[in-house]
Amino acid sequence: MHDLKTSIPKAEDWVSSLDGRMGETAFHRYQDILFPSLPSESIISLQEGDTPLYDVSPSFPNFGSLKLKHEGMNPTLSFKDRGMVTGVSWANNLGCTHVICASTGDTSAAMAAYAGASPNMKGIVLLPKGKISPEQLAQAITCGAITIGIETDFDGCMKLVQELTNKHSIYLLNSMNSVRIEGQKAIGIETLHQLSWKVPDWFVIPVGNAGNISALGKGLRELYKLGVIDKLPRLAGIQTEGASPMHESYKHGFADLIPQKAKPTKASAIQIGAPVSFKKAVRELKHFDGVVETVSETELMDWKAQIDSQGISICPNSAVAVSGAINLRNNDVIKAHEDVVVILTAHGSKFSNTAVKYHSNNTNQFANQMLIIKPTIDKLEMALNL
Numbered sequence: 001m002h003d004l005k006t007s008i009p010k011a012e013d014w015v016s017s018l019d020g021r022m023g024e025t026a027f028h029r030y031q032d033i034l035f036p037s038l039p040s041e042s043i044i045s046l047q048e049g050d051t052p053l054y055d056v057s058p059s060f061p062n063f064g065s066l067k068l069k070h071e072g073m074n075p076t077l078s079f080k081d082r083g084m085v086t087g088v089s090w091a092n093n094l095g096c097t098h099v100i101c102a103s104t105g106d107t108s109a110a111m112a113a114y115a116g117a118s119p120n121m122k123g124i125v126l127l128p129k130g131k132i133s134p135e136q137l138a139q140a141i142t143c144g145a146i147t148i149g150i151e152t153d154f155d156g157c158m159k160l161v162q163e164l165t166n167k168h169s170i171y172l173l174n175s176m177n178s179v180r181i182e183g184q185k186a187i188g189i190e191t192l193h194q195l196s197w198k199v200p201d202w203f204v205i206p207v208g209n210a211g212n213i214s215a216l217g218k219g220l221r222e223l224y225k226l227g228v229i230d231k232l233p234r235l236a237g238i239q240t241e242g243a244s245p246m247h248e249s250y251k252h253g254f255a256d257l258i259p260q261k262a263k264p265t266k267a268s269a270i271q272i273g274a275p276v277s278f279k280k281a282v283r284e285l286k287h288f289d290g291v292v293e294t295v296s297e298t299e300l301m302d303w304k305a306q307i308d309s310q311g312i313s314i315c316p317n318s319a320v321a322v323s324g325a326i327n328l329r330n331n332d333v334i335k336a337h338e339d340v341v342v343i344l345t346a347h348g349s350k351f352s353n354t355a356v357k358y359h360s361n362n363t364n365q366f367a368n369q370m371l372i373i374k375p376t377i378d379k380l381e382m383a384l385n386l
């Protein structure tokens with residue numbers, strides 16, 4: 001897409017210039033590696049990026065170190081904002097008046113917001129009816145996108161959006177659009193900058209449509225090629241047991257994709273049976289000596305509760321990655337001395353129904369059930385064991 005040797009002729013100069021640019025938004029700071037040819041007057045930004053990298057190692061002494069990169073702390077509460085800066089800005093640069101995506105709820109929220117922030121752009125979102133959270137739905141509607149619920153799953157929406165954009169000139173902003181991938185490279189690059197370019201042994205990331213793992217790999221490869229980093233981490237992609245086409249392929253030596261009918265999961269954003277970026281993702285996984293793991297519904301919800309309880313509010317999809325990292329450590333795929341970064345992809349507040357339901361059920365291991373009482377001091381004291 002671009003010649004990085006022209007935009008970044010000397011890695012050391014680029015790296016040292018970044019320190020003086022911390023006041024800029026992340027996209028501007030890293031633009032020379034993300035998307036150098038995007039004209040600055042076309043950029044639509046909601047000040048995404050600069051998300052926290054939490055060090056939770058003290059709670060996980062069986063890891064060398066464990067850090068959580070919280071992409072849910074972006075303007076629309078998911079990592080999708082990273083790719084929408086580039087996606088919507090490029091559409092703006094091309095003069096597109098309509099942009100479209102199929103979505104499990106986060107791409108649609110981000111696209112709707114960035115289209116809303118553009119001077120002259122309408123978002124159109126195709127959603128699997130009844131399969132996204134109310135908060136995600138509200139994001140698309142309130143940002144003014146034309147919002148269409150379709151009686152199918154994500155894969156069905158994806159097929160329709162491809163058919164439509166083949167027939168009509170509406171700009172497609174799913175992650176199969178490589179412009180989005182360029183923006184999403186920022187997640188890995190920013191993480192490494194936060195780590196002073198000390199490369200961890202592993203990046204662990206949830207996989208749905210497989211765009212994000214492709215972006216992570218591409219960004220890291222480019223950093224390596226430029227000489228900014230001198231080592232490659234390994235990648236681990238994590239899926240749920242019921243929606244695991246990438247895992248099936250991995251088990252068979254990265255065999256060709258066999259599309260699945262993805263089963264419902266609490267991690268609804270990754271209920272995807274035919275990942276559009278499958279081939280790109282496999283290429284990156286092979287390059288980074290990658291592995292693919294699955295987790296159960298109980299595992300992911302229990303880990304969500306445990307991370308949430310530390311004040312780090314995560315979505316069930318992010319919990320898939322946390323839970324996967326734990327399983328890989330327990331199986332000794334991740335070794336005891338290794339440094340691990342888990343990418344959290346969205347904020348817990350986007351999935352409050354799922355959380356409240358978990359905590360309302362006392363049979364769940366980490367449930368924190370709400371107590372309901374009559375309005376008397378006696379009852380209150382009794383509830384508090386006073």
Ligand code: F0G
Pocket residue numbers: 078080102103104105106107108175206207208209210211212213269270315317318345346
């Ligand atoms: N986590 C969250 C919160 C997501 O919304 C998604 C994908 C993923 C992980 C997986 O990323 O698809 O690049 O492998 N959400 C898309 C959407 C499909 O429409 O919002 P991926």
